[in-house]
Amino acid sequence: MKKVLTIAGSDCSGGAGIQADIKTMSAHGIYAMSVITALTAQNTMGVYEIFKLPKEFVARQLDCIFTDISPDAVKIGMVLSADIIEAIVYKLKKYNAKNIVLDTVMVSTSNDMLIDGNSMKQFMEELMPLASLITPNVPEAEVLSGIEIKTSKDVIAAATLISKRYKGAILIKGGHLHGNAKDLLYRNGEIKWFESERINNPNTHGTGCTLSSAIACGLAKGYNIEQSVKEAKDYITGAIRAGLNLGKGNGPLNHCYEVSSGR
């Protein structure tokens, strides 16, 4: 069985973060492992409190994983602070981790900050270069590129600039734009769009976490980046469409849709 590690924050309401990642990996037939960076008290309406774990404890968890059950791919989500980024970078390099998908988590769907503003330099200069693929949403791509994104042309310009700076592949997700849900993969100077219809459903809490985890599952199985993104896009579209309608705000996705439809 292939194994994937998620390094991320816990979402007690089960919609995003570590919990979304593990549900996604299990649905892909993958053995899931987790290194928790922070605990959040959140639900479908907002993030109410964040409890940061000491960087030493993050490092300790990483040692436990990599000296025992070595992952075939790693997904990184909420990293929160500069000292935690430093610990993650050090250990990923030490253990020569491969197939790293970095979801550039900065702000939640509910508009709460999930990263310290003063850790961005380290995030961009040290963590991003370790990734095989980074997956910013539109507001995150605007921060990383300094380009205001309104159209597909803007998406391409931002992807080109970010990819040039960090020298890796980038998937800019189109959930925050209008029209069809179009994600742009920019890799080695080539672009490819992954498009689905926009589903009229407010329950999109955890879409970014789910997509990046599904991509990591594809890489762990030996698919290339393009094939992994294609399969992950199909998975996220199904999980949004299968809608659960839980909670009073932006509810979680349905990871059991293949099971409940009898496939």
Ligand SMILES: Nc1ncnc2c1ncn2[C@@H]1O[C@H](COP(=O)(O)OP(=O)(O)O)[C@@H](O)[C@H]1O
């Ligand atoms: N309403 C929607 N209908 C279909 N796909 C969507 C919808 N909202 C988001 N997506 C897809 O979900 C994935 C996550 O995108 P996005 O919501 O932009 O990321 P994030 O959760 O990081 O903000 C992308 O593949 C995007 O195209």
Ligand SMILES: Cc1ncc(COP(=O)(O)O)c(N)n1
């Ligand atoms: C612990 C944690 N990690 C990531 C997200 C972002 O997810 P989303 O942007 O879909 O709210 C979140 N809300 N909580």
